[in-house]
Amino acid sequence: MNKRFLHSILFFLLFTATLFAQRIEVCTSCKISTIIQAVEKAEPFDTIIVKKAVYKEYNIGITKPLTIIGEGNPVIDGDNKGEIITIESDNVTIEGLTIVNVGTSYTTDFAAIRVVKSENFLIINNTLERLFFGIYLEKSNHGKVLDNTIKGDAVNEYNSGNGIQLWYCNNVEVTNNRIRNVRDGIYLEFSDQIEIKNNKSSNNLRYGLHFMFSNNDTYTNNLFEDNGAGVAVMFSKFIKMYDNVFRKNWGTASFGLLLKEINDSEIKGNIFEENTVGINIEGSNRIEYSNNDFKSNGWAVKVRGACYANTFTKNNFLYNSFDISYNSKINDNVFDKNYWSNYTGYDLNKNGIGDVPYRPVKLFSYIVNRTPETIILLRSLFIDIIDFSEKVSPVFTPDNLMDNNPLLKPIRYDRDR
Template sequence: MTNLSNYIYTLCTLVLLLMANVAVGSTLKVCKTCTYTSVKQAVKKAKPGDTVLIQGGVYREHGIEITKPLTVLGQNKPVIDGNYKGQIITVLADNVTIEGLTLKNIATSYRHDDAAIRVVQRSNVRILNNTILNTYFGIYLQNSDNCVVKGNTVTGKDVTGLNESALGNAIHLWYCNNADISNNNVKGHRDGIYLEFVEDSEVKNNLSQHNLRYGLHFMFSDGNVYTHNTFRKNGAGVAVMYTRNIRMEHNTFEGNWGAAAYGLLLKEITNSSIHNNTFRRNTTGIYMESSSQLDVQRNQFDKNGWAIRLLSSCIQDTFRLNNFTGNSFDVSTNGTPTMNQFENNYWDKYNGYDLDKNRVGDVPYRPVSLYSMLVEKVPPSVMFMRSFMVDLMDNIEKVLPSFIPESLIDEKPMMRKIDYDNDRKLAQVVR
């Protein structure tokens, strides 16, 4: 028994020493006067658990493959210039960290989708605080789980006059789970952040702006959380498609203007919540098609062309405690059947009264105007906006409603704008 105990003790000691050696590792320095003068050389010579420390300077390299657990760390802002010859870093190992580098200059590559950093079928990869400039794809993760992409600045090109095929995405995930995409600043790409077949992930505190198509675009990606992001002045805003169980909270959608631009485009999504967001100065705040069982609550819709375009294919959606201010159209639809609920929203166009002083209007409000339905069916009629005939038409429809959806109505409109931070009595008023 004593010999067996000694054997087990010795084996455990060896395992612990091996783990300690892997965890600590050695540091291989890269600089013009160091033993290693190229990043590729140091990465190839490094052992699992080592750190490759890249000193300040410019390294014209591409095709760097990481095939073992490493930390690749930049010191004094080193630049790796791909010189338009191909992908710069490819990660082919688990437990890799890439931090503090500037990566730039990758040519448009229609066949290979070259990126500054590509992760292929790996897990526990951390891409932190890097600057990526003038690339096709910035950061590309495929079939990789439990990865962190945080604090990176990914800047592409001036998208003016370019078509979508000439641009890749700043941060691109395909078939990934449990990803953390946070605190990144992305612009000048086709899509700022793109996710397809991505589940149980979080996208938070990112700024995505001036992208040719969407600030955020995700499809077939269930169970994700998007919070505290800003999507500004993108070609078409944000698109959420063919997805369920999504939480979108505390985001800002602003300045997404254009003939087909939206703050948020929802197509065939279900069982999701849209809470505490701000939709400001978009052509359309939210465009909803074939979407059901959505909880749209406590959002600010301010100075949009259309606050909400709710197509008749949407059912069982709830709109509650939202503020509608300064919008040309608060709600529009393309048909009469509606199976959705509006309650306790504030509408700046509401001119009802509150005799019992409970802060809830005594008469219902119909947010859909006859003119908004006309514009939905005949788009060129928007040129008559603000005309006397439009006002007269809408006023007659309010007195004798016959065309606007009878069931699309807020039975309990709020009398004043809702202050979510300071209005402590709100719960008592709307219960």
């Protein structure tokens, strides 16, 4: 009863708040012609409508719950002077603004929109261009970042910022954003319970998505393309990576997905296509890889060391130059029921599973690990011969590393893409 009463009071308060909320319009010919003025004049829970124009403003500090809505794509031009919008209040909504020319600094991380120690924020449908940092969330929880377009002009790593950065944030949803040409597309540090969905992160200088010390996060259905080094997940636990696409990350230090010190995570239903290295694994334990497609990568999976109790089941390995590469003779990972396009065995009892185990690690990949220049001999007849002899009697590669039940046909998943 008490709880119900409390609820009704809360509802009433909210209702009255919205009822008495005022609309403040900002345009060049209005009484209020700048956003800073409007924010100063506004009472909590007011709505500020920004009409179409170019506003030369920066350091807009929002310290009360406000809704700022841009109508007809108004542009806020920061003139490279500093930060544009700083939110230091709960329940703030920013919608439909175009923010350009954020200042670049070597000492302060200027952002187009910064949220500091706030809850229930909503940043939706904004366009950010020519920026340093895009959306910077700092110790803020329970918010949403939706449908934003972030387009940077980053050239060097040291003087560029990240598209969306989360620092000590919990329970934030990042959905449907398009991010390109910044340093890291999305960057998470010490952030837990974050959901990252349907984003497109491409042509970024460093990583499309970057995790550091962040646990229990989920990212699904994102597209990471043409990034400097792909996606990096480091020093994190309990991460769920579902149905993402990692494409065309080419280069010497480029990976579709880089895993370093990751434990107890799931990687399911992802597509790794045309990367130099599909997944690079280092010091990662108890990770479940299943239903992924590895297609036309240089190395589908590169295992560097200290990786234990990982399982690879029901993945498709299609036309990779190397399927798996190991740099040691010890193997504690399980490969089972995968499809390998390089498999040459047979299936006499016709149960769809090859009768001869498949050895995904070739002698040549061991040689290339040792002497990288030998990569130029890839697909040579001589290499095929020595690979064959190694297959018959393994000397250099882990002899227990094999798929005992290689599938004869690629697995077809129902992907609604």
